[in-house]
Amino acid sequence: MANKRDYYEVLGVSKTATADEIKSAYRKLAMKYHPDRNPGDKAAEEKFKEAAEAYDVLHDAEKRQRYDQFGHQAFEGGAGGYGPGGMNMDDIFSMFGDLFGGRGGRGGFSGFGDFFGGGQGRPDPNAPERGDDMTFRLDIDFDEAIFGSERTLELTLPAQCEECHGTGAAPGSKRVACKTCGGRGVIMGGGGFLRIQQTCPHCGGEGTVIEKPCRKCRGSGHTERPQKIEIKIPAGVDDGSRLRLAGKGAGGLRGGPNGDLYVLLSVRKSEIFVRDGLELGVDIPVSPFVAALGGTVEVPTPEGAAQLKIPPGTPNGKLFRLRGKGVPSLRGGPAGDLTARIVVEVPANLDRRQRERFEELQRTLGAGNFPAAQALAQRAKTFFAHKEKLRK
Ligand SMILES: [Zn+2]
Numbered sequence: 001m002a003n004k005r006d007y008y009e010v011l012g013v014s015k016t017a018t019a020d021e022i023k024s025a026y027r028k029l030a031m032k033y034h035p036d037r038n039p040g041d042k043a044a045e046e047k048f049k050e051a052a053e054a055y056d057v058l059h060d061a062e063k064r065q066r067y068d069q070f071g072h073q074a075f076e077g078g079a080g081g082y083g084p085g086g087m088n089m090d091d092i093f094s095m096f097g098d099l100f101g102g103r104g105g106r107g108g109f110s111g112f113g114d115f116f117g118g119g120q121g122r123p124d125p126n127a128p129e130r131g132d133d134m135t136f137r138l139d140i141d142f143d144e145a146i147f148g149s150e151r152t153l154e155l156t157l158p159a160q161c162e163e164c165h166g167t168g169a170a171p172g173s174k175r176v177a178c179k180t181c182g183g184r185g186v187i188m189g190g191g192g193f194l195r196i197q198q199t200c201p202h203c204g205g206e207g208t209v210i211e212k213p214c215r216k217c218r219g220s221g222h223t224e225r226p227q228k229i230e231i232k233i234p235a236g237v238d239d240g241s242r243l244r245l246a247g248k249g250a251g252g253l254r255g256g257p258n259g260d261l262y263v264l265l266s267v268r269k270s271e272i273f274v275r276d277g278l279e280l281g282v283d284i285p286v287s288p289f290v291a292a293l294g295g296t297v298e299v300p301t302p303e304g305a306a307q308l309k310i311p312p313g314t315p316n317g318k319l320f321r322l323r324g325k326g327v328p329s330l331r332g333g334p335a336g337d338l339t340a341r342i343v344v345e346v347p348a349n350l351d352r353r354q355r356e357r358f359e360e361l362q363r364t365l366g367a368g369n370f371p372a373a374q375a376l377a378q379r380a381k382t383f384f385a386h387k388e389k390l391r392k
Pocket residue numbers: 161162163164165166167168169214215216217218219220221222
């Protein structure tokens with residue numbers, strides 16, 4: 001995936017390109033590298049596929065936001081990802097059908113008719129249109145993810161223009177046939193013997209234009225509207241969890257319904273716990289005395305401090321499992337566990353007297369007090385003896 005080109009670069013548009021600019025850039029590339037025009041040219045076919053994939057992502061508001069945030073990683077693995085092979089040719093040609101509409105077949109080149117076509121399949125410009133789905137990335141704290149929380153999102157989303165109800169037309173004005181193309185959506189271009197159909201630049205292929213654009217939205221049908229949206233983050237969400245708020249996305253056009261709003265959660269790391277799904281882990285520093293003599297240690301859990309009894313002779317790195325003290329399950333199942341790992345902490349900042357006591361203690365200890373060190377010494381001795389024998 002690392003060698004994949006940037007989608008904006010593929011289409012030769014800027015990061016702020018409008019939907020129309022993206023569509024137009026893709027149309028040019030698709031025409032240049034169309035297999036009908038480049039028979040047997042593998043390089044052209046690759047370019048053709050690359051452009052289709054870039055367009056597929058950038059023309060979809062939600063996919064484009066994900067791509068802007070995460071790059072190609074946004075689509076790696078999981079459903080809908082572009083794994084090896086990416087889109088197949090059937091997908092691409094079916095996308096053409098949706099994009100350029102029609103089965104007019106009147107193009108100058110065989111096969112081009114489908115996407116420069118006469119326009120019978122063109123969507124009705126007066127039909128209601130559903131708004132785009134939008135994605136909003138929200139950073140939340142570790143404890144919010146575990147206990148759940150309520151947040152108010154303040155965002156500005158395209159909403160259906162109240163003035164024209166999303167038609168883009170000024171009051172009393174309506175859609176009329178485009179004069180440039182006579183309502184066909186296409187014009188004849190090129191010169192000499194090469195005459196091809198092109199999408200009408202005046203109406204963008206729709207065949208109709210607004211007589212007098214709405215002043216408030218300048219004919220787009222949308223206005224930017226700041227909104228406050230209350231959301232409830234359920235307990236147990238994880239980094240990458242996505243909440244769907246139906247009907248809270250971009251406004252529709254001409255009375256069409258709103259799209260959905262997706263809130264993509266990004267959970268900040270905890271300074272105490274490490275999390276893996278429902279499981280939590282925490283390191284518990286323990287003095288050599290408690291580790292040797294046994295005792296009770298305090299373990300932080302999301303619910304508060306828990307007391308953990310450790311037996312005499314507890315080795316460094318020993319794991320203790322605290323059942324149900326992990327993350328609550330989003331789906332109502334049992335909570336995960338919390339694993340406490342004992343980390344023996346060597347005392348620091350000894351004063352003279354403490355040092356003497358340590359030395360005194362040291363003199364009383366023998367090899368038998370350190371069985372691991374003793375075992376290693378024994379194995380090493382055997383190993384060296386064996387080595388000597390081989391050398392002779
Ligand atoms: Zn308007």
